[in-house]
Amino acid sequence: GASADGSASLWEPRVGPTPTARFGHAGSGELLSVDWCKYDPFRFAAAGVDQCVRVWDVRSMGAPLAVLSGQHTLAIRSVRWSPHVASLLLTCSYDGSICLCDTDADAEGSGGRQQLIGRWSHHGGQYVAAAEFSLFEEGVGLSCGFDHQLCRWHLAG
Numbered sequence: 001g002a003s004a005d006g007s008a009s010l011w012e013p014r015v016g017p018t019p020t021a022r023f024g025h026a027g028s029g030e031l032l033s034v035d036w037c038k039y040d041p042f043r044f045a046a047a048g049v050d051q052c053v054r055v056w057d058v059r060s061m062g063a064p065l066a067v068l069s070g071q072h073t074l075a076i077r078s079v080r081w082s083p084h085v086a087s088l089l090l091t092c093s094y095d096g097s098i099c100l101c102d103t104d105a106d107a108e109g110s111g112g113r114q115q116l117i118g119r120w121s122h123h124g125g126q127y128v129a130a131a132e133f134s135l136f137e138e139g140v141g142l143s144c145g146f147d148h149q150l151c152r153w154h155l156a157g
Contacts, residue, residue, distance in 0.1 A: 071093075
C-alpha cells in the first residue's frame with residue numbers, strides 16, 4: 001500500500017498484520033498510487049507528490065529498477081501498468097496531463113528510445129483524478145478529471 005510517509009509497504013496476510021517489506025520512495029512527500037505489473041509478480045510502480053514514478057522489484061529492496069521523472073509538473077495522482085505491454089505505464093497528474101511512458105527506455109538514452117511516448121490534456125488543464133488502460137481494447141485509454149468528464153481515446157493519437 002501507498003503511504004503518507006513516502007513509503008510503500010507489502011503485507012503477507014498469512015504472516016500477520018505487520019508489513020513484511022517496506023520500500024522507501026526516496027522522494028519527498030506521500031505516495032498517492034501503487035500498481036502491480038500484470039506480467040511480473042515481483043514488480044510494481046509507485047508514484048506521488050514528488051512527480052516521479054519508481055519501479056520496484058520486491059526481491060531487491062535496495063534501489064528502484066527505474067525512475068521516470070520530468071513528465072509531470074505536479075503530483076502524480078495515479079499510475080497504471082498496461083494489461084497488454086509489460087513495459088508501459090499510464091500516469092495522470094494534478095497538472096492536468098496524462099502520460100504514457102516506457103519503463104524499459106533509459107532516461108539517458110537507449111538507442112534513441114524515449115521514456116515519454118505520449119501526452120494528453122483531455123481535461124482542459126483540470127486535475128486528472130484517474131487514468132486507466134482498457135482491458136479489452138488494446139491501445140485505448142480512459143481518464144476522468146475534476147472537470148466531471150470521462151474521456152476515452154486512442155493511445156496512438
